[in-house]
């Protein structure tokens with residue numbers, strides 16, 4: 001089978017045709033890879049080797065394809081079903097930059113006609129991370145209009161990022177203040193208000209205080225770049241009567257300076273499909289719970305795939321163009337996706 005192989009940390013992505021087609025375990029499915037989304041984590045794993053469980057490795061985790069074989073105990077999927085989501089990261093046999101890969105039944109989304117193949121490849125990483133941050137991290141309920149007070153704000157730092165765009169907070173009935181570049185469009189982000197993260201921190205905090213009037217106790221840093229902004233916003237401008245304030249971040253590699261009264265949650269999507277600690281088990285249990293609800297929200301159009309740009313032609317080798325296009329982005333662009341194979345036939 002063809003795939004894009006990485007030999008070692010810091011190595012080059014290379015097209016090969018020598019990979020073995022994986023075999024699904026009892027609760028797994030084998031997926032024909034049709035469209036792959038590109039994420040920052042691919043470059044991160046290439047450069048640092050973090051999350052990679054064995055070398056050489058094929059990467060790629062935002063999946064969209066067709067089920068071609070089901071494990072003996074699989075109930076949710078049948079051969080021919082559309083499937084999408086986030087595969088296990090850095091684990092041989094599971095990654096999307098190859099012709100066929102494995103997914104765990106309980107951690108995969110079933111695709112309906114409501115979503116295109118390309119749109120499906122924009123969803124898994126972003127939505128699951130946003131739910132870890134907002135639902136597990138800032139302790140809101142994944143339920144439409146579940147906010148106790150519809151005038152309560154949630155701050156999403158990096159609202160135009162792949163993860164930030166999926167701020168389901170709005171769907172849950174909160175007002176969303178997003179930070180982004182001045183060029184990012186507030187309407188397309190679904191935010192009620194935006195603040196530029198390019199202005200000095202003190203000015204950002206003053207804007208946040210003015211817009212929210214202190215009516216917030218939750219902040220999600222989707223960008224992984226804005227811990228200081230988020231922690232300061234909660235401590236200095238958040239609701240003074242809140243017993244606990246919640247800060248969640250996608251940055252789980254740089255320590256965060258603690259602040260009294262602020263609980264910190266670090267997203268760890270990289271634990272998807274893994275085991276070995278209580279935290280990992282909890283992360284996977286949380287995601288298994290989110291997926292059926294999210295499938296329904298996407299099918300009903302309450303949540304929508306991200307805008308995307310298809311890079312290159314069709315074929316596994318096109319991933320190399322997709323990775324180049326992703327690395328050349330300057331911010332605010334659409335999600336980069338690559339067609340790995342023509343439609344399932």
Ligand SMILES: NC(=O)c1ccc[n+]([C@@H]2O[C@H](COP(=O)([O-])OP(=O)(O)OC[C@H]3O[C@@H](n4cnc5c(N)ncnc54)[C@H](OP(=O)(O)O)[C@@H]3O)[C@@H](O)[C@H]2O)c1
Nearest residue numbers: 158160161162163180181197223224250267268269331332
């Ligand atoms: N720990 C986890 O589980 C996990 C999971 C997924 C992703 N991540 C990490 O989360 C980060 C974001 O991922 P992504 O896929 O959303 O990336 P992305 O689509 O490339 O978005 C990055 C965006 O961050 C925004 N940004 C940069 N600096 C900022 C700042 N100081 N304040 C606010 N926003 C800022 C920029 O917005 P503008 O375009 O408006 O300039 C940029 O578009 C990456 O570092 C990724 O590795 C972690």
